[in-house]
Amino acid sequence: MANRLIWAVPTPDAHTHDQRTTRLAPSPTGALHLGNARTFLINWAIARNASWTIRMRIEDLDTPRVKPGAERDAIQDLEWLGLDWDDDILTQSHHLDPYRDAMSALAARRLVYPCSLTRAEIEQVASAPNEGDPHETPYPASLRPDDRPTTFDDADTNWRLVVPDRAITIDDAFLGPRVITPAQSVGDFVIWTKRAQPAYQLAVVVDDARQGVNEVVRGSDLLDSAARQTLLYDALSITDRPRYTHLPLVRGEDGRRLAKRHGDTRLSHYRDRGVPPERIIGLLARWSGLTDHREPMNAEAFRQAFSLTALPANDVTFTKEDDLWLLS
Numbered sequence: 001m002a003n004r005l006i007w008a009v010p011t012p013d014a015h016t017h018d019q020r021t022t023r024l025a026p027s028p029t030g031a032l033h034l035g036n037a038r039t040f041l042i043n044w045a046i047a048r049n050a051s052w053t054i055r056m057r058i059e060d061l062d063t064p065r066v067k068p069g070a071e072r073d074a075i076q077d078l079e080w081l082g083l084d085w086d087d088d089i090l091t092q093s094h095h096l097d098p099y100r101d102a103m104s105a106l107a108a109r110r111l112v113y114p115c116s117l118t119r120a121e122i123e124q125v126a127s128a129p130n131e132g133d134p135h136e137t138p139y140p141a142s143l144r145p146d147d148r149p150t151t152f153d154d155a156d157t158n159w160r161l162v163v164p165d166r167a168i169t170i171d172d173a174f175l176g177p178r179v180i181t182p183a184q185s186v187g188d189f190v191i192w193t194k195r196a197q198p199a200y201q202l203a204v205v206v207d208d209a210r211q212g213v214n215e216v217v218r219g220s221d222l223l224d225s226a227a228r229q230t231l232l233y234d235a236l237s238i239t240d241r242p243r244y245t246h247l248p249l250v251r252g253e254d255g256r257r258l259a260k261r262h263g264d265t266r267l268s269h270y271r272d273r274g275v276p277p278e279r280i281i282g283l284l285a286r287w288s289g290l291t292d293h294r295e296p297m298n299a300e301a302f303r304q305a306f307s308l309t310a311l312p313a314n315d316v317t318f319t320k321e322d323d324l325w326l327l328s
Ligand code: GLU
Pocket: 025, 026, 027, 059, 204, 217, 218, 222
């Protein structure tokens, strides 16, 4: 198959050189909760204050976890909060060709290979799975084949990226420089899945590149992914890279990342109980260093008052009092 190096040419909607562009990228794997809302609101406020373009992208390739209707609900939740964006919505599952083209380009460079080993088989070879995260068993370089294909010819198998053994520095706009070595934390990670779909890491890089995204603002749980994505930019020879801003997370009182176990913190839960968006934003404003008490506020007032330099560096905790105030 011909190596279609789509990466060397500008995208059709290429913008002026210094235009900054970000994206809101919800995954319709569940309803948006207060933690997601805070990240999206901050991303939107930074973008609108700095006159960045905002793109909306639905990241629906994790198909086993995608919930029917969650895409529409996420859009409605964000509009209800008062957020907006600048163009049509890109839904990842609608067009897989750009991801296949990227795989072909990587195969032509012998930087990917099919791998049908199960996680259990890999764990037998890997010395120690990462504690607490069963998804991140580092893939040992000893299992990487020397004779790798030069075409992407089997979309129904997992494919892994050849990960060089080097440290990546992410110059994060909020966290400062962070050094991450994917070869040690994950090894050759999967970028194409046997469901005939790209994995998250590849999809994000391909989409950020083709949508001209040069400002990525998201939760700090994705900081490690920024290093993996940097390796993919290298492998695809994409020179325009995004600047990263990784934000602190919202946690429950047990210190764990906000999730179902902390009760119902979905935006729809509060909206269905008559809570106005100004209350949600009032709480997010307090969590974002804008106020020292809870006070209703709309998205526009949040935007005007928001400053990244005033954002508390620590993760914030969602408390019972927060929940009671929202519902009061
Ligand atoms: N869709 C991802 C999420 O909802 C965000 C991915 C990203 O910002 O790179 O967690």
